[in-house]
Amino acid sequence: MAKRRVSLKDLAAELNVSISTVSRALRNHPDIRAELTREIQELARARNYTPNPLAMGLLRQETHMIGVIVPDLVTHFYASIISGIEYVAKQNDYYILIASSRESFGKELESVQNLLKTRVEGLIVCLSQETNCFDHFDPLINNEIPLVFFDRVCRTDEVPSVVADNTEAARKVTRHFYENGCRRIAFISGPPHLNISQQRYEGYLLGLHDCKLPFDEELVMHCDLSTDDASRITRQLLQLKNIPDAIFGINDTVIFAAMKEIRQTGLTIPNDVALIGFTGEFHSTIVEPSLTAVTHPTFEMGKEAANLFFERISDPTAAPRQIEMKTSLVVRNSSMKKML
Amino acid sequence: MAKRRVSLKDLAAELNVSISTVSRALRNHPDIRAELTREIQELARARNYTPNPLAMGLLRQETHMIGVIVPDLVTHFYASIISGIEYVAKQNDYYILIASSRESFGKELESVQNLLKTRVEGLIVCLSQETNCFDHFDPLINNEIPLVFFDRVCRTDEVPSVVADNTEAARKVTRHFYENGCRRIAFISGPPHLNISQQRYEGYLLGLHDCKLPFDEELVMHCDLSTDDASRITRQLLQLKNIPDAIFGINDTVIFAAMKEIRQTGLTIPNDVALIGFTGEFHSTIVEPSLTAVTHPTFEMGKEAANLFFERISDPTAAPRQIEMKTSLVVRNSSMKKML
DNA sequence: TTGAAAGCGCTAACAG
DNA sequence: CTGTTAGCGCTTTCAA
Numbered sequence: 001m002a003k004r005r006v007s008l009k010d011l012a013a014e015l016n017v018s019i020s021t022v023s024r025a026l027r028n029h030p031d032i033r034a035e036l037t038r039e040i041q042e043l044a045r046a047r048n049y050t051p052n053p054l055a056m057g058l059l060r061q062e063t064h065m066i067g068v069i070v071p072d073l074v075t076h077f078y079a080s081i082i083s084g085i086e087y088v089a090k091q092n093d094y095y096i097l098i099a100s101s102r103e104s105f106g107k108e109l110e111s112v113q114n115l116l117k118t119r120v121e122g123l124i125v126c127l128s129q130e131t132n133c134f135d136h137f138d139p140l141i142n143n144e145i146p147l148v149f150f151d152r153v154c155r156t157d158e159v160p161s162v163v164a165d166n167t168e169a170a171r172k173v174t175r176h177f178y179e180n181g182c183r184r185i186a187f188i189s190g191p192p193h194l195n196i197s198q199q200r201y202e203g204y205l206l207g208l209h210d211c212k213l214p215f216d217e218e219l220v221m222h223c224d225l226s227t228d229d230a231s232r233i234t235r236q237l238l239q240l241k242n243i244p245d246a247i248f249g250i251n252d253t254v255i256f257a258a259m260k261e262i263r264q265t266g267l268t269i270p271n272d273v274a275l276i277g278f279t280g281e282f283h284s285t286i287v288e289p290s291l292t293a294v295t296h297p298t299f300e301m302g303k304e305a306a307n308l309f310f311e312r313i314s315d316p317t318a319a320p321r322q323i324e325m326k327t328s329l330v331v332r333n334s335s336m337k338k339m340l
Numbered sequence: 341m342a343k344r345r346v347s348l349k350d351l352a353a354e355l356n357v358s359i360s361t362v363s364r365a366l367r368n369h370p371d372i373r374a375e376l377t378r379e380i381q382e383l384a385r386a387r388n389y390t391p392n393p394l395a396m397g398l399l400r401q402e403t404h405m406i407g408v409i410v411p412d413l414v415t416h417f418y419a420s421i422i423s424g425i426e427y428v429a430k431q432n433d434y435y436i437l438i439a440s441s442r443e444s445f446g447k448e449l450e451s452v453q454n455l456l457k458t459r460v461e462g463l464i465v466c467l468s469q470e471t472n473c474f475d476h477f478d479p480l481i482n483n484e485i486p487l488v489f490f491d492r493v494c495r496t497d498e499v500p501s502v503v504a505d506n507t508e509a510a511r512k513v514t515r516h517f518y519e520n521g522c523r524r525i526a527f528i529s530g531p532p533h534l535n536i537s538q539q540r541y542e543g544y545l546l547g548l549h550d551c552k553l554p555f556d557e558e559l560v561m562h563c564d565l566s567t568d569d570a571s572r573i574t575r576q577l578l579q580l581k582n583i584p585d586a587i588f589g590i591n592d593t594v595i596f597a598a599m600k601e602i603r604q605t606g607l608t609i610p611n612d613v614a615l616i617g618f619t620g621e622f623h624s625t626i627v628e629p630s631l632t633a634v635t636h637p638t639f640e641m642g643k644e645a646a647n648l649f650f651e652r653i654s655d656p657t658a659a660p661r662q663i664e665m666k667t668s669l670v671v672r673n674s675s676m677k678k679m680l
Numbered sequence: 681t682t683g684a685a686a687g688c689g690c691t692a693a694c695a696g
Numbered sequence: 697c698t699g700t701t702a703g704c705g706c707t708t709t710c711a712a
Contacts, residue, residue, distance in 0.1 A: 004401060007705055018683045023707065031681055048479075050457050054403065055705035057394040058688045061344060073426075074419040083413050083440065095437055095458060100423065117390050118435060139388075256626045263628070286596045288603070288628040347689055358699045363691065371697055395689035398704045 067115030069125045076280040084302020105130035122146030146312035150305045160308040160320040166199035169327045174207020182246035186219040230257035246274040275334040289333035407455030409465045416620040424642020445470035462486030486652035490645045500648040500660040506539035509667045514547020517586040526559040526584035570597035586614040615674040629673035
C-alpha cells in the first residue's frame with residue numbers, strides 16, 4: 001500500500017488534543033468549543049483528512065458494498081441495468097462490486113461465495129443461463145442477507161425481484177406478427193428452466209390463441225443463447241418443409257444470429273420471414289432492415305432492483321415484493337411485410 | 341447489516357483456547373499441535389468461518405480493491421476491457437470497483453475522489469472525452485498511489501499506460517482505402533486534445549503521404565463522439581461540392597451514425613462511400629454491408645492494464661512503461677468497392 | 681467541555 | 697506449544 005494517510009491520531013497529535021475530541025469536532029458535536037471545532041476542521045481540511053472506511057466498516061459492521069452478479073458484462077442489457085443500480089447505489093453512498101458469471105453456474109456459485117467473503121452487505125443477481133438449482137442462495141436467505149433478483153429470477157416467494165412483463169410482451173409480439181400477415185410464427189426460446197423462457201412461451205401461446213392460430217410444436221425451439229446454437233436452430237427452422245414466415249427471438253444474440261442466417265439463405269426480411277427480438281435500442285436501428293423489438297426499460301430496471309435492495313437493508317424480513325416492468329414493442333421494418 | 345458472522349473469538353470461546361491459537365491454527369502455523377489444529381479447522385469449517393476482510397484491511401492497510409474509471413459502461417469496448425481487468429484482478433485476489441465518468445470531466449473528477457475515499461489501492465483509468473486538464477491525478481502521483489491509464493491517456497512520462505497502435509492502424513486504414521480505389525478519404529475524429537484523435541490523425545496523414553494523396557482540410561472533422569454530432573458531421577461531409585468517397589470513423593458511435601446518414605441520403609456503401617471504423621467484432625458483422633474495422637484486442641488490453649497496475653503495487657516508483665497493443669484491420673464489405 | 685478506555689476482528693511480537 | 701498484549705482507525709460510553 002502507498003504511504004499511510006492522515007488519521008485522527010495525527011490530527012490529535014498535531015493539536016495536542018485527544019483523538020475523541022477530534023472525532024467529535026469533525027462531526028460537529030455540540031460539546032466541543034466552537035473555536036476548537038473550527039480549528040480542528042481547518043486542520044483536517046489542510047491535511048486532506050478522509051475517514052478510513054475500513055475502520056468505520058469494522059466498527060459498524062457495514063461495508064457499504066453491494067455485490068452484483070450478471071451473466072455477462074458486455075451485453076448492453078446488463079451494462080445498462082448495472083448503470084441503473086450504480087445510480088441508486090451512489091445516491092445511498094454505496095458502491096457496487098460487479099462479478100460476471102459468464103453464463104456459467106460454476107462461476108455464479110463462486111461469485112456468490114467470493115462476494116460474501118468480501119462482506120458485501122448483500123447481492124443483486126441475474127441468474128446464469130445454466131442455473132437450475134438455487135441452493136447456493138440459502139446462506140443469504142437464511143441469514144437475512146439482502147438479496148434481489150432481476151430478469152432471470154427464482155424463489156420469488158422468498159426473494160424480491162424485478163422482471164419484465166414477459167408474458168404480455170410475447171403475446172403482443174405474436175399478435176403484431178398476425179396483424180402483419182404472418183401465419184407460421186416460430187419462437188426461438190432459451191433454456192426451458194429460465195423464467196424468461198417460460199413466461200415468453202406462455203405469452204406466445206396466448207397470442208396464438210388470441211389470433212386463433214394453431215400451435216405447431218416444430219416452430220418452438222430452445223437454444224442455449226449462444227450465437228452458434230441460435231444459427232443452428234434457425235437453419236433447422238428454415239429447412240422445415242413448411243418454413244415459418246416469422247421468427248420471434250428471445251434476445252439480442254438469438255435474433256441477430258437468425259438475421260444473418262436468413263440472409264445467407266437468400267430469403268428476405270421481412271417479406272419471407274419477419275423478425276422480432278427482445279433487444280436494445282442501439283442494435284435495432286443499425287441493422288438493415290431495422291429491427292422491430294421489445295425494449296426493456298433497462299436503466300429503470302436497475303434502479304428498481306437497487307431500490308428493492310435498500311428496502312431489504314432497512315427491513316431484511318419484510319415480505320418480498322416483485323416489480324414488473326412494462327416493456328414496449330417498438331415497431332420498425334423487420335416485421336412489416338409489404339402486403340401484396 | 342445482517343447478523344454478525346462468526347469471528348475468531350467465537351471459535352476460541354467454543355474451544356476454550358485463545359484467539360491467537362485459533363488464528364495460528366487456521367493458518368497452519370507449525371507451533372500449534374497437529375491435533376488441535378485439526379480440531380480448530382474443523383470447527384471453523386462447521387461454523388462457516390471466513391476471515392473478516394475489513395479487519396485484515398485495517399491491519400495491513402490494504403483493501404485489495406482497484407478503482408476502474410471508464411467513459412461509459414455500455415460500450416462493448418469498455419465492457420470488454422473491464423472483463424480483462426477483472427480477470428487479472430481475480431487471479432491476484434483483488435476486486436474492482438467500477439465508476440463511469442459518462443464522458444464528463446466533472447464526473448471523472450468526482451469518481452477519482454470518491455474512489456480514493458473508499459481506499460482503493462489505486463486506479464485504472466480511461467479519460468473522459470472532456471478531460472483536458474490532468475491535475476486531478478496529482479494526489480495519486482505525488483503519493484505514489486498506483487495509477488494506470490488505458491486507451492485515452494495523459495502524462496505518460498509519469499504514469500504507465502496501455503494504448504493501441506493508433507498511428508499505425510490509421511495509416512493502414514488510409515492505405516487500404518487507397519488500394520480499393522478511394523481518393524477522397526475523410527476522417528471523422530474526436531476531440532483534438534485526446535491522444536487517440538491526435539495519433540489517428542497523424543496516421544491518416546502518413547497514409548495520405550504514402551499514397552501521394554493530397555491533404556484536404558475540409559475532409560477532417562472533429563466530433564464530440566455523440567451520435568447526433570457524428571450524424572451532423574456526416575451530413576456536412578455529404579454536402580461538400582466534392583464529397584468524400586471514403587470515411588474513416590474514430591469509433592463505433594461515429595461510424596454507425598455515418599452509416600445511417602449515408603443510407604438516408606440514398607448513397608450506397610461502399611460504392612459511393614466506403615467506410616471503416618474502429619470498432620468491435622459483434623457490431624461489425626450484424627450490419628449490412630458488414631463493416632471493415634480496426635479491431636482492438638480489448639480483453640488483452642484490460643489484462644495488460646491490470647498487469648501494469650500490479651507492477652505498480654509492488655514497486656510504486658519504477659519508471660512507467662507504456663504498452664502498445666497491435667490492432668488488426670479486419671476487411672469486410674464496407675470498404676470493398678466493386679471495381680467497374 | 682474534554683479525555684481515557686473499550687471494542688469492532690485480526691495479526692504479530694513477546695512471554696511463558 | 698499456547699496465551700497476553702498492543703495496535704490498525706474509529707466511535708462511544710463513562711469519568712473527570
